[in-house]
Amino acid sequence: MEENVLLEKIADNVIQGRVEAGDEGVEEGLEGQPAVTELVTEAVEKGLDPKTIVLKGLTTPMEDVGKKFEKGDYLIPDMLAAAECVGAAMDILSPHLLKSGVESKGKFIIATVAGDVHDIGKNIVAIMLKGAGYEVIDIGNDVPTDRIVKAVKDHQAPFLGLSALLTTTMRTMGDVIKKLEEEGIRDKVKVLIGGAPTSGDFASQIKADAHCRDAFQAIDALKNVA
């Protein structure tokens, strides 16, 4: 397959939201055909420049998907599928990008705080941020404050995302920020919070850096706080 054809196929499959060959697309009858994982692997094996793969095969179609979403042609499932494709491609490309001197947009630790097992929103944010080029480290749900802070330290992560669905657990986000202060690393990490009961006021109250209503706001917020 020629380089341009291969890149176009990767891009098409991002738009179709097909991570692996067995996946369905938006259109009928795509199951069984190579998808993003297989095509990106092939591209790497053929020696295509990983930066070109990212630019033409991933970034451009992801922008198209974003436009379709804004127009209402695509909904969240389409966005997530495309983001998952980009995430899967980045897993394959990351070592090659590093060799080329290209780094990710940064490590992003994400967790649902202690006492709260709700993780749908957190997972959506994780998928979207990975698709946006961040190195997302998801440490799960019901995560004790100490473990969150340790993860930030261990990974030297510049970004931390905290999620909570309950009014009883959202206060724990404040505890995490206090603990970051106590450990002397608060100024090294930007803390984004989200979840149904949270708000901009609450974010200010606990001294978080940003409140995100949804995954799209998280992407925007990261651009602003970075």
Place this chain on the structure above:
Amino acid sequence: MSESFRQGVVVKPYERLNTEQLELLHGASLRILEDPGIWCYNKRAADLFKQHGAEVWEETAHEAAFWRIRIPASMVEEAIVSSPSRIVLGARNPDNRLVLDAELPRVYFGSGSEANIWLETEMEEFASTRDKERRIKAPRHTEVRGTTAHLARAAKLCDRLEHLDFFIRPVNIQDVGINVDNHDANKFFASLNNITKHVQAGLTDLDKLNDVIRMAEIVAGGRDALRENPVISFIACLFKSPLQLVDDTADKVFAIVEAGLPLVISSSPQGGSSAPIQEAGMVAQINAEILAGVTMTQLIKKGAPVIYGSVAVRARLDDLHDLYGCPEFNHYNVDSVQLARKYRIPCYSSAGVGDAKVPGMQALFEKMLTHTYMAMTGAQYIHYAFGLLDRTNTFSPLQAVLDNEQIGKIKHSARQAKVDASTIDDVLKMEKQVMGTSHRLFTRHARKALHAGDVSDPYRFETKGLEDRILEQAVSFMETLESDPAPHLDKDTVEKIFTEVPGILPQLKQSA
């Protein structure tokens, strides 16, 4: 002619009656037709029944002759068997044809039914008396008498309402210049020239039937083309309840059946005045009236395309007006649909009427109550469903737009379950796949269903803030729909109709 047709929604029918109850009602209807029988005010109809073996005798009331007819059960049973179970209703756009198959509970929704009042709505801004800066928009409604322009506008709007499957003129035409002589030509032309879906109406003047049929033949492309693709059909409310066969309607039934076009035999007794209010009594009587009408069509011409038309309604007991948006309406009409299914005759039923005078919460409640239930019955052809207010006295285009959204959701709710071996295979594969990921989200896997139309959209007029802006948004949506050009007939067709069919108002002469 292609085999395309509107899909409607195929449902798993909800039924109130068990087999014994169904047979009891059927038996009661047959006994009513034998004794006391019907009071017939049309000699030709009386002769027809007599000629085929019914007991007929003449009586006099108020110095006028009428005929008492005892219809034997065997005659009714034969007519039930000879009535076709599948009727195709045509349309200007073949994709809009309807297949009414009594063996298949495919539900279509349409408009009705000759309201005299057209309700115009515009949004107006109001300021708070406490805080002039605080403003809200509220509807201002104006009642006007219906005209041909309104009917044309209704047809054009209804063409754009995706969940409206057929068009029964929702507004009566009362322009200066409209009279009995040109009523039929104008109402059919204003409809046919503005909608590509099936058009159905009652006939005002028997003498104008040929003009109407000629108009439809020109639209369909000729005499045979009209029979193959009947772009129009008729409704005849043959009985004045209780059990009185109306003279001039009987003549129309003869003519329409002889012309070979589809006909609804409808009956609309009022429980509590012209029929018993009790479910068993109402249903036995309306069924008797409809069966007598069906029998008459089959005596005129065996195999004539006839539709079982049930519009059973209850009386309000405070003023004896019709009360449509009530539980008894559902009881009566759900039972009637079940009887039509037993007879294997396509069923014309009703839903979406209430006492509400304007669009709003009451209208939503009354309409939802009957739209939902009647969709679940599997009646093939549900009229009255769009835009009616103040019982059947007012048509509101805004309400039609709101009803369209509601009926879309109800059709979706009534769809049959998609559970089979193939879907289960997909589910098992999906469960394994998602549980193998870190995020365990099924969201991505919603896409196939989403793009196949299996996942419904949120309510189109939803308001996200604390103000109720449903009507404002519906008005805006209606304006968008109405800004599209009308689907007029081509110039030659319009010219031909104006040449061959007299009496059409010149202002209706518009073409594509």
